[in-house]
Amino acid sequence: MTTLTYHGYTARIEFDGEDEIFVGRIAGIPDVIGFHADTVKGLKKAFHEAVEDYLAARETLGC
Template sequence: MKNVMSYKDYSARVEYDDEDGIFAGRIAGIEDVVGFHAESVTELKAAFQEAVDDYLEICAQTGKAPQKPYSGRVMFRVSPEVHRKAALAAELAGVSLNQWAEDVLRKAAS
């Protein structure tokens, strides 16, 4: 079962609360807390889309730029040995280290 919804470049993880008998979710990847809930999958989809639309509307009304989930920049440290192996793998694949890393991360995240 996939517990992720997407709309207008925003995603949310959804969980079922058996005690309350509802589905609940929260927009992921932003610092602002934007949640939603519903009793059925159809209502949940509408509630998620409404939450995103409301968030964007409130940001526009208050003059605040809406947060986007991610910029596309990833910076992290690895050991020199991992760096060497990754650079070699990229060279052998005929692509830049950035392109190689993006391909590896995309496959791992799928």
């Protein structure tokens, strides 16, 4: 299994051979945050956006 890290968050990455996409999920948080893309560059961008959105939501909710 491959991982990516950004701003202290780690995501587990898998390849979905049927849909031919990379699928990721942020690990170690109580929420389910997933993302996907069909290129490595797109996957990294989607991961960064997912983390930024998660942090913004936590700030809005006062967490």
